Amino acid sequence: MSDSERPYTLVAELTYRCPLRCVYCSNPLDYGAHGDELDTPTWLRVLREAEDLGVVQVNLTGGEPLVRDDLEALIEECRRLDLYTNLITSGVPLRRERLARFRALGLDNVQISIQDTAAAASDRIAGVKAFDRKLEVAAWVKELGFPLTLNTVLHRENLDRVEAVIALAERLGADRLELANTQYLGWALPNRAALLPSRAQLAHAREVAAAARKRLTGTMEVLFVTPDYYTDLPKACMDGWGRRFIVLSPEGRALPCHAAHTLPGLTFESVRDRPLGEIWRDSAGFRAFRGEDWMPEPCRSCDRRAIDFGGCRCQAYLLTGNAAATDPTCKLSPDHHLIETAREAAETPTLTELIYRTTKSPS
């Protein structure tokens, strides 16, 4: 491992618990079967170990991080370590006083998810009534002087309203808007037929977002993340396996990505058993797909291999059964027909029932 390989970001998944039941949740399907959450002293130790390794940014996320009553202590420690700290939240359950405490303790940024631009459509995707509360919390975020990121996950049901999403973000005074198309991992894969947009829908939304980005230059950062299924070249998932990110699962497993522990045949060690630095440098799980030695053709000889690192391992596994395969979203993958078939189906959608996140895995 070269010196340039150091983690910059710790994604602290504090819990898998969440009041929302979003149909595209990126938590594993069997999240309900995972072990006990790490306690506060262990999280505080991990934050110190992460900073020592080179981490400069922490995303406090989940599940819903607000359900942890030690969030204050974690934010305080992040600040003491001079880490840039981002709270990634649904906004519920939160009182204004608690948010003000986070501000006083040094939290840097608040990211709130908004599922759609009106209560009925938004609550349908979240599986609970939360929309009105989210808007209230977004307003508090700005009133208290925080920068606000709004995140809207896009899919077939809301892509045609991207313009309204942007208008809502402007109205709320967002500093940053993430228009992130659903990626078909976690709960989104069993919901793919209901969520995958048509090519025309996507193209229209992309144009709207590009125009807004130009118009709002210097005021609001507008990001548009294309679904992997329409890129034909894979994304640099996590900037490469074990290169820049450490994800810590609620029960304490250090992972190269949110879903690495769902890949069969790999073991991921827990920070309960071993210091984070050793896991990052030496563990079998972090080494599995680090660098290029694991790559099959066509990745191995591809001139993009240092750009996309072979794409997403979890996507490869979910679609082909082989985590070491080329990401099928790549047009050079021998399995790319799986993507083409899904895209064709999205041109003529049929009514499909949504599967909400629950503690029981869908069969």
Added chain:
Amino acid sequence: MISAESRLRLAAKARLRFDRKSSRYMLLYPERGLVLNPTAADVLQRCDGERTVGSIVAELAKQYGHDAPAVEREVLGFLQTMADRGLVQAAP
């Protein structure tokens, strides 16, 4: 447009942090970070909402022993890029 009269400060979402590993300053903002060269760090550390860009240029020209017009061109270009990315903004 950024000019010599502009008074700038870092955007609310951005903050500087010294990185022990690289001995460089980093500008951190949500989900991203820029590793700054020493000149860029000198400029951003002075964007305190009080100093004008012109006075920052004068300070740095003196500190580096360079011509003020050359420093000004470089600083204005850099700050305009940072403003377009929403990382610095005019002080109220």
